[in-house]
Amino acid sequence: MTKLKKGEVMVENNTIAAFHILSKKEGIIKLRTKKMYHWHIPKHLRKKPIQQGDIVLVPTADGLASVLVMQVFREEFEETQKRYKKVLKVIERAPKK
Numbered sequence: 001m002t003k004l005k006k007g008e009v010m011v012e013n014n015t016i017a018a019f020h021i022l023s024k025k026e027g028i029i030k031l032r033t034k035k036m037y038h039w040h041i042p043k044h045l046r047k048k049p050i051q052q053g054d055i056v057l058v059p060t061a062d063g064l065a066s067v068l069v070m071q072v073f074r075e076e077f078e079e080t081q082k083r084y085k086k087v088l089k090v091i092e093r094a095p096k097k
Contacts, residue, residue: 012046015075016087018067021055031068040084053094059085066091
């Protein structure tokens with residue numbers, strides 16, 4: 001974790017924006033890029049933060065699906081009034097730089 005200076009507040013990202021994965025063959029990922037979808041990150045998954053490039057399992061209208069995380073950010077429900085389905089688990093972490 002990052003050390004905070006006096007007076008700073010730790011901000012946890014609680015939302016992801018991601019594309020659906022159509023296929024994954026020989027390390028090549030094919031995405032459905034027509035629309036980016038959003039999901040909520042539950043508190044138990046925030047301990048090891050989800051990052052851009054991670055592949056996560058999420059609920060959809062057709063069951064469960066794997067998605068590639070494109071953005072991770074904080075969204076306040078009080079401001080947006082949007083509710084999203086929850087990320088179920090991290091399938092694969094993005095490689096560290």
